[in-house]
Amino acid sequence: MGEPCGGIEVWVMFVPEAIVQDQVTGLFGFRLELGRDDSGIRRQARRTGFVHEKAALAEFERLCRQRDALHRQPRLSDPVREICQGWVLARQQELEPNTVYGYLWLFGLIFPYVGGVRASRLSARMVERAYRELETVGYSRSTLRTLHLILDKAFREQVGINLGVHKPRESDDERPVWTLAEAQRFSDHVRGDRLYPMWRLLMVAGLRRGELCGLRYGDLEPDQGALKVRRQIVVEDPGSRVRVKPPKSPNGFRTLILDDDTLKGLTRGATSGRASRYLFTGRTGRHLRPDNVTGRFNQIAVAAGVRPLGPHQIRHLIASNLLDAGFGIHEVAERLGHDPATLMRYYTRVSATRRLQATNHIADLLIAGH
16 A cells, blocks of 8 residues: 555554555555455455545545445335435446436435335335425426336345336426527527537537537548547536546447538638647637536527527437438437437427328328318
8 A cells, every 4th residue: 555665654544544644655545344255255445546535535435335235235124215325335336427426316306205214114105196296396207207217126126125106107298499490590699609610510410518528639530521429528426527438328439421511610620730639628728518518508599599408409409300301210310329219219209290291191192082
């Protein structure tokens, strides 16, 4: 642990006693016993290199909770809160930080209603009542369906109980999406913006906001008129840290063919001698944050006189209009970086015009001349 000094490591002990400091480097670290594995081999976790004692202690406590969640057998007498939190902690190593945060946030919605109830006394009626209350205060059915999914999974895996709760119904509401007129108004208004090449790329390619932030000059292939999507930048809660990650799914790795005007706008920046390797940066030269992109997008939308629906709805707009124009599911899915089945389920909507066309077409086919 730490850097050796003449073959001897010198440490100063802190409270709690598990946290120690290397007197040579000044860095903090700890060693934690994790018990024995299934074959009886002793396991330890060693962590060093923490600049601050507080950071070392936070990591030590996190590993302790994870170890305890793995080794303590959940009981039916445990409250719902412990069952759910234990399920997340036991899987913390295999889950992305954003996923852990999301699961704990979702469970936190239902804890005020049933968190203190013993697992053995939790009924389907209690959970369904909580769902109704949450919908009443404004949570969407999509959120409640995700909560239901992980709650059901936690109880089945932790204590072997099938709660028998009815899944919240899918939302009857259509996703809010701009009209073509709104999209054109936004595009006209944003022409003078410093980040116009990014906004144009969003409008024609439908990239996710994290994918936009993660684009680098090396991803451009001007001779082929193409742009490669190879990474994304995500905001990790809590703490709002940012991290560079691969795209959301294997389908997210893709090469986009761009129109001439969009390509020219991007390559102009690539040849301007800028120091940053990222295509789109803030005024300090650092890559953009996805949450800031959303905020700026909505500010521009309000100034342009259109609904501030966020950049993600552009993907729905592109998908619907390409499908309406007769492009195939696989073509559209490839452009958006989606699985075709996912595209069909989430990103299509039937316009009023298409409904009328379908009605008239089948009437002409089957009832012609009557």
